[in-house]
Amino acid sequence: xxxxxxxxxxxxxxxxxxxxxxxxxxxxxxxxxxxxxxxxxxxxxxxxxxxxxxxxxxxxxxxxxxxxxxxxxxxxxxxxxxxxxxxxxxxxxxxxxxxxxxxxxxxxxxxxxxxxxxxxxxxxxxxxxxxxxxxxxxxxxxxxxxxxxxxxxxxxxxxxxxxxxxxxxxxxxxxxxxxxxxxxxxxxxxxxxxxxxxxxxxxxxxxxxxxxxxxxxxxxxxxxxxxxxxxxxxxxxxxxxxxxxxxxxxxxxxxxxxxxxxxxxxxxxxxxxxxxxxxxxxxxxxxxxxxxxx
Amino acid sequence: xxxxxxxxxxxxxxxxxxxxxxxxxxxxxxxxxxxxxxxxxxxxxxxxxxxxxxxxxxxxxxxxxxxxxxxxxxxxxxxxxxxxxxxxxxxxxxxxxxxxxxxxxxxxxxxxxxxxxxxxxxxxxxxxxxxxxxxxxxxxxxxxxxxxxxxxxxxxxxxxxxxxxxxxxxxxxxxxxxxxxxxxxxxxxxxxxxxxxxxxxxxxxxxxxxxxxxxxxxxxxxxxxxxxxxxxxxxxxxxxxxxxxxxxxx
Numbered sequence: 001x002x003x004x005x006x007x008x009x010x011x012x013x014x015x016x017x018x019x020x021x022x023x024x025x026x027x028x029x030x031x032x033x034x035x036x037x038x039x040x041x042x043x044x045x046x047x048x049x050x051x052x053x054x055x056x057x058x059x060x061x062x063x064x065x066x067x068x069x070x071x072x073x074x075x076x077x078x079x080x081x082x083x084x085x086x087x088x089x090x091x092x093x094x095x096x097x098x099x100x101x102x103x104x105x106x107x108x109x110x111x112x113x114x115x116x117x118x119x120x121x122x123x124x125x126x127x128x129x130x131x132x133x134x135x136x137x138x139x140x141x142x143x144x145x146x147x148x149x150x151x152x153x154x155x156x157x158x159x160x161x162x163x164x165x166x167x168x169x170x171x172x173x174x175x176x177x178x179x180x181x182x183x184x185x186x187x188x189x190x191x192x193x194x195x196x197x198x199x200x201x202x203x204x205x206x207x208x209x210x211x212x213x214x215x216x217x218x219x220x221x222x223x224x225x226x227x228x229x230x231x232x233x234x235x236x237x238x239x240x241x242x243x244x245x246x247x248x249x250x251x252x253x254x255x256x257x258x259x260x261x262x263x264x265x266x267x268x269x270x271x272x273x274x275x276x277x278x279x280x281x282x283x284x285x286x287x288x289x290x291x292x293x294x
Numbered sequence: 295x296x297x298x299x300x301x302x303x304x305x306x307x308x309x310x311x312x313x314x315x316x317x318x319x320x321x322x323x324x325x326x327x328x329x330x331x332x333x334x335x336x337x338x339x340x341x342x343x344x345x346x347x348x349x350x351x352x353x354x355x356x357x358x359x360x361x362x363x364x365x366x367x368x369x370x371x372x373x374x375x376x377x378x379x380x381x382x383x384x385x386x387x388x389x390x391x392x393x394x395x396x397x398x399x400x401x402x403x404x405x406x407x408x409x410x411x412x413x414x415x416x417x418x419x420x421x422x423x424x425x426x427x428x429x430x431x432x433x434x435x436x437x438x439x440x441x442x443x444x445x446x447x448x449x450x451x452x453x454x455x456x457x458x459x460x461x462x463x464x465x466x467x468x469x470x471x472x473x474x475x476x477x478x479x480x481x482x483x484x485x486x487x488x489x490x491x492x493x494x495x496x497x498x499x500x501x502x503x504x505x506x507x508x509x510x511x512x513x514x515x516x517x518x519x520x521x522x523x524x525x526x527x528x529x530x531x532x533x534x535x536x537x538x539x540x541x542x543x544x
Contacts, residue, residue, distance in 0.1 A: 027381070082308070159400065166391050170377045172346045173443075176370050177394045224382050224427040 006127040006140050011241030011259055013146035014199040014211055019219075019237025020153050021195040022212030023230045024188055026220055028168050032086065033072065034192060034212040036093035038205050040071040041197045042118050043100035049107060057131070057145045060197055068193025069186055071096060097205075121204030123255045129201070145198035153191050157230065160184060165226050203256040211237060214263035221267075221274040236266055295357070297322040297451055297482035298343070303352030305335070305342045311505070312338050316352065318501065318510045323480045325473060327487040327497035327513075331526050334504045336486040337373065340453045344370060356451065366395055369449030371440050373456050379429050385439045386424040389414055392446030414442040418468045434465035441472060451482045458489060470496065493517060 025034050041064040048063030071092055078088030104118070131138040138144075157164065167174040167184045175181050192212070199208045219232035243266075244259030251258075272280050296319040303316035313335040320326055328336050341347045343354050345361060356364035369392075389411040390403050397403050403411075415421045418438040423431060431439065437457060444452060457469050473496065476483050487493060493500060493513065500517050502508040502525040509516045509524075 029378075162394065162397075163399075165383070165387075166394065169381045169383060169388070170372070170391070172341070172344075172372055172376065173370060173391065175346060176344060176365065176368060177391070177447075178365060179394070220382070224384070226382050226387075229382050 003127050006143065007123055007255065008242070008245050010123060010126050010140065010142050010146065010202050011245055011255070012238045013143060013150060014202050014208075015215065015237025015239070015241040015259070016234045017146050017150040017153060017195045017237075018199055018208060018211035019215035019234040020150070020157070020230055021188075021191045022237075023216035023219055023233030024157075024164060024168070025192065026213060026216030026233075027226070027229065028188075031213045031217075032089050033075065033189070034196075035209050036075065036089050037068045037071050037189065037192050038196045038208045038212065039093050039097040040067050040100070041193060041200060042205060043067045043096045043103070044193075045118075045197065045200065046100050046103045046107065050103070057141050061145065061148070061194055064197030064200075065190050065193045067096065068196070069189055072186065072189040117204065118200070119204045119206050120254070121200060121202050121207060121256050123202040123259075126202055142198065142201050149191075149194040149198040152194055156187055156191060160187065161227075164188070168226075203259065207256050207260040210260035210263050211240070214260075214267050215240065218263070218267045218270045221270040221277045224276070236263070240266055295322045296320060296355075297324070297357060298484075299353075299355040299358070300343060301353045301355075303339075303342060303354070304350040305338055305347065306350045307338075311350075313342065313505060315506045318507050320482060320484065320499070322357075322482055323477065324499045325477050325483045325485075325497050326499040326501055327485050327493050328501045328503055329487055329490065329493060329525070330503035330508075334525075336503055337455050339503060340455060340484060340486060344368065344453060367450040369444040369447040369452040371444045371452070371454040371457055373459065374433065374437050374440065376455075379431075379436055381428065384425050384427055385415065385420060385431065385442075386411055388428060388439050389442045389446050392443040395447075411442070411446050414445040415439075417445060418442045418472070419464065432462070433460055434462035437461050437465050438468055441468060445472065449481070452476060452484070454483070454485045456486050456488060458487070458492075490522070 022031075022034060025031055044063035044065070044067030045060050047067065048059040051063075052059045074092045074096075075085070075088050078091065079085040083091070100118075126140050126142045129141050131141050131144055163174070163179045163184050166177075167179055167181050171181055195212070196205075196208050199211060203211060215233040215236035216229070218236045219229045223229045223232050240262040241259050244262040245255060247253070247262065248255040248258035270278065272278050275281055298320040300319070301317050303313060304311060305313040316339065328339065330336055338347065342349050342352070343361070345354075354361040356367060386408070390397070390407065392414070393403065393407045393411060397407055412421060412424060415424055418441050420435060420438050420442060423435060423439075428436060428439065441457070444454075454469075458466060461469070473483055473485070485497070487496070494517060497513055499511065500513045501510045502516065502521055504525050504527070509521045
């Protein structure tokens with residue numbers, strides 16, 4: 001498989017995996033928690049490195065899940081104890097991220113993990129970090145981790161579709177009819193943590209937020225059905241990755257940066273031209289209404 | 295037989311008690327209005343009874359068994375403003391949420407359940423809107439979707455939180471009709487209610503509440519000027535209308 005193929009595949013998987021998980025956060029009005037988890041997983045990755053002395057896929061996933069859940073838990077804990085909820089997100093994620101940054105400096109030159117890499121990622125390096133079993137190479141680790149996260153997301157959404165939907169729309173009613181709200185909440189947090197850490201090497205902590213939130217917000221403007229928003233969000237993620245790669249190779253600029261920029265471009269288009277929510281059609285419709293009234 | 299028994303319920307918010315010493319019993323088959331001034335804790339009371347918010351203390355029994363074992367008997371119509379009506383779903387899907395227990399944890403809704411939900415929509419005059427995105431419904435229509443969802447639950451005890459708030463005449467009629475039917479079927483209904491003028495018309499029992507129950511009993515006996523003054527304290531701005539309220543306008 002060619003070098004380009006792996007980069008494009010990785011980008012598409014990032015878009016799809018994060019788009020699907022992120023759409024749920026957008027629908028639950030919890031976008032900021034994506035920002036938080038995307039940063040704190042750095043601590044999970046560094047922690048996993050200290051335990052295993054390698055940047056292996058599975059310990060990284062576990063470390064990220066642990067810290068992701070810890071983030072969600074601490075945010076809940078603080079906001080339930082009277083700290084404003086946005087402030088508690090701000091406090092938790094910056095502290096845990098800062099701890100991760102401090103710990104990174106202890107790792108030194110042993111592996112390729114530094115702050116810049118953690119923030120921006122480098123998708124161009126992805127194809128070289130391959131999964132090695134008995135000397136055989138089985139493709140990039142990032143692709144395996146993304147594939148796993150994608151399957152994990154799809155499996156959980158399929159299994160708990162009703163529960164996720166009901167607890168998003170009307171949590172109190174959901175609780176009344178016996179849906180375990182806490183369980184569903186932490187399930188989603190695990191999905192976001194996995195998706196984030198799997199995307200981490202490619203796009204880094206800051207740009208992964210774009211891949212999590214913007215496709216979901218775009219899809220929300222374009223659809224009226226819960227399932228369609230999720231699917232469309234994944235599609236927007238993939239499209240952003242493809243267009244972003246084209247753009248990056250044409251102008252010879254950062255691939256991850258272009259992909260994230262493309263999510264913004266697609267969002268802007270939806271914001272302007274969505275048939276139902278776009279401001280252009282709203283203007284036209286309200287003009288039409290005004291004419292009708294006359 | 296008592297449908298609901300509340301014992302020594304206490305709810306605290308920001309270290310301030312919002313409800314305390316709440317004990318009362320609601321007879322099965324009654325239609326109770328929960329009435330009191332703003333900030334009296336009416337919505338808080340039903341949410342605490344339904345275990346939707348934390349209680350400092352207090353037990354709730356439903357048909358003499360702890361609430362947690364009897365949740366399946368409860369139907370609920372929350373305040374319309376408590377959910378985001380821009381949520382991407384349609385009216386039928388919202389009503390199907392009322393059939394969640396019957397559909398099962400991992401299963402998809404069968405045709406039978408969909409038909410059931412549709413019949414509930416029909417009952418509140420909303421069948422034509424089944425596939426309508428919920429944000430495109432008027433306030434009254436949204437309220438009727440919530441009513442249909444409660445109806446779909448086929449519960450024994452119904453809790454409604456200000457169902458009449460800001461609805462049109464057609465919806466108001468639908469709510470009254472439903473309450474009547476539920477009562478005829480022997481169901482117990484609790485309604486947080488704001489409009490004192492209609493209390494006598496709608497409810498056979500009344501709970502006067504101001505952070506603690508002032509009185510509970512049959513509307514005829516309890517809904518008196520004296521008790522209303524005790525409930526509303528100095529804030530009875532409606533005093534000039536009181537005679538009309540107490541007579542109840544037919």
